[in-house]
Amino acid sequence: MRLPWTRAEEPLPATFWWLWSGALVSALATFVFPFLALYLASRGFTAEQAGLVVSLFGAGTVVSGPLAGFVADRAGRRPTMLFALCATAAVAALLGALSSPAALAAAVFAFGLVSNAYRPAASATVADVVPPPGRARAYGLLYWAHNLGLAVSAAAGGALAAGGYGKLFVADAATTLLFAALVWRKVPETRPPSAPGSAEGRAARGYGAVLGDGVLVAFLLLHLGFVVVLFQFLVAAPIDMAAHGVSTAAYGRVLAVNGVLIVLLQPSLSRISGRFDAARVLALAAVLLGLGYGAFALCASAWQYAAATAVWTLGEILAFPTSAAVVAALAPADLRGRYQGLYGLSFGVAMLLSPILGSSALQRLGSRALWASCLGLSLAVAAGQLAVGGARRRRLAVGVAGAPSP
Numbered sequence: 418m419r420l421p422w423t424r425a426e427e428p429l430p431a432t433f434w435w436l437w438s439g440a441l442v443s444a445l446a447t448f449v450f451p452f453l454a455l456y457l458a459s460r461g462f463t464a465e466q467a468g469l470v471v472s473l474f475g476a477g478t479v480v481s482g483p484l485a486g487f488v489a490d491r492a493g494r495r496p497t498m499l500f501a502l503c504a505t506a507a508v509a510a511l512l513g514a515l516s517s518p519a520a521l522a523a524a525v526f527a528f529g530l531v532s533n534a535y536r537p538a539a540s541a542t543v544a545d546v547v548p549p550p551g552r553a554r555a556y557g558l559l560y561w562a563h564n565l566g567l568a569v570s571a572a573a574g575g576a577l578a579a580g581g582y583g584k585l586f587v588a589d590a591a592t593t594l595l596f597a598a599l600v601w602r603k604v605p606e607t608r609p610p611s612a613p614g615s616a617e618g619r620a621a622r623g624y625g626a627v628l629g630d631g632v633l634v635a636f637l638l639l640h641l642g643f644v645v646v647l648f649q650f651l652v653a654a655p656i657d658m659a660a661h662g663v664s665t666a667a668y669g670r671v672l673a674v675n676g677v678l679i680v681l682l683q684p685s686l687s688r689i690s691g692r693f694d695a696a697r698v699l700a701l702a703a704v705l706l707g708l709g710y711g712a713f714a715l716c717a718s719a720w721q722y723a724a725a726t727a728v729w730t731l732g733e734i735l736a737f738p739t740s741a742a743v744v745a746a747l748a749p750a751d752l753r754g755r756y757q758g759l760y761g762l763s764f765g766v767a768m769l770l771s772p773i774l775g776s777s778a779l780q781r782l783g784s785r786a787l788w789a790s791c792l793g794l795s796l797a798v799a800a801g802q803l804a805v806g807g808a809r810r811r812r813l814a815v816g817v818a819g820a821p822s823p
Contacts, residue, residue: 432546433555435603436539437562439596443502444566446592448574448585449509449528450474456582460516470522472772477529478765483624485534486541486758490751494538494545495606497754501534502597506590508532513583529765536761541753544745545607550691552745557687557738564679609750627755632812633747635805637763640740642798643703644767645774646710646791647733650675650726653775657713657784658722667719674723678730686731687738696806698739700799705732707795714788732795746813 453474457467489497508528515521540556547555577585628634650672658668690698709729716722741760748756778787 427548427551429551429555429558430546432604432607433543435599436542437558439599439604440539440559441562441566442599443592443596444563445569446573446588447567447570448577448589449512449532452574452582452585453525456512456586457521459582460518460521462518466518470518470525472769473522473526474529475765475768477526477531478533478768479762480765481530481533482537482758482761482765483755484530484758486537486754486756486761487623488534489538489541489754489758490608493606493608494542494754495600495604497538498535498542498600498604499597501531501538502593502600504531504534506593506597509586509593510590513581513586533761533765537754537757540741540745540757540760541748542604542607543741544748544753544757545609545750549742549746553691553738553742554687556741556745557683557691560737561679561683561687564676564683568673568676568680624755624759627752627759630747632805632808633744633756633759635801636740636743636747636809637759639699639798639801639805640760641763641767642794642801643699643706643736644764645771646706646795646798647729648767648771649710649775649787649791651768651775652772653779653787654713654722656776656779657787658719660784661717663719663722671719671723671726674726675730675733678727679734682731683734683738686734690735690739691742694806694810695739695743696802696809698735699743699802700806702732702734702736702739703795703799703802705729705735707732707792707799710795711788711792713791714785743809747809 454467454471457470462470485497485501505528508524508531512521512524512528515524539559543555543559544552574585577588655668658671663671706729709725709727709732712725712728713722716725741757744756744760745753775787778790782790
């Protein structure tokens with residue numbers, strides 16, 4: 418399978434395209450998370466209670482990445498994805514039928530846990546089957562499919578919600594099962610043979626070995642700083658816009674700028690950025706992110722916020738495919754799942770930290786100080802990417818973990 422913008426590139430393997438197709442199908446009915454807060458409100462939760470319950474989704478995500486990465490390396494990519502997708506479908510369907518606050522809270526945590534559990538295995542599968550030069554493009558296409566699906570889901574979900582959230586969640590479950598069916602029929606197991614050495618030595622190559630990789634840890638800390646700034650759109654940005662008289666409908670249009678630009682620009686920008694050094698691409702992404710959020714300090718109308726959002730969206734577009742490709746390049750073949758699991762953990766931690774830090778800074782220091790801090794942190798991340806880029810290049814020049822490069 419080949420899309421129009423890939424004609425000048427080496428074709429990606431069929432396994433990747435089946436995985437991409439499943440991700441797109443599933444994303445086209447992503448209804449649970451975008452409408453979760455509204456669903457909880459319909460069940461009688463106050464705004465504060467709904468916020469606390471939704472935070473359990475982030476807590477589940479924190480656990481999900483490392484656990485799923487471990488299972489993907491030990492049990493295989495395919496069974497990990499199949500279990501995660503089937504469990505996600507079951508919890509999504511169950512959510513629409515629950516009414517007890519305690520049961521809903523437990524189900525939201527479970528949904529955060531299982532709905533993100535396929536990602537380390539899927540990312541490891543991409544690293545298994547796509548040669549290094551094509552990985553940034555492959556991860557970019559997966560990211561594009563996810564965002565295209567979210568855009569369709571947001572548009573369709575608002576209209577369909579009038580018929581009841583239960584139907585929305587069942588539709589989400591159904592497309593997730595379709596994704597599982599594609600994995601079952603078309604995606605083979607891709608886990609490479611175990612690394613050479615004794616069984617005891619292989620068993621010891623767990624998260625201790627991953628955390629002992631200083632190059633990876635430095636990268637993940639910088640990535641965490643990037644995502645903490647990016648996720649300010651979850652809480653701080655809408656609060657600040659409301660304080661400046663931006664209506665809820667106008668906020669939706671501002672946020673739509675993000676989705677539209679990703680859908681329009683992601684494939685071509687990923688192809689172009691893949692030709693440049695990853696450290697410089699990630700540094701540029703951090704600068705754009707900081708300039709966009711920093712400009713929020715000067716915004717007072719919806720169109721100004723939209724223009725600033727366009728700037729930080731360019732940073733997001735450049736960063737995520739490149740970051741996933743960097744993690745894949747650093748990972749030894751037998752630890753790819755764990756490496757991607759820790760990469761996923763950084764998103765979960767950011768999802769927990771960003772609302773807390775952003776709302777606290779907004780209340781205590783004011784919006785100008787918050788957005789100036791976002792600019793400062795982003796510039797620090799950019800400098801850090803340039804500083805550690807040399808170590809990454811030297812590491813990859815001699816192969817991963819001392820082994821010859823694949």
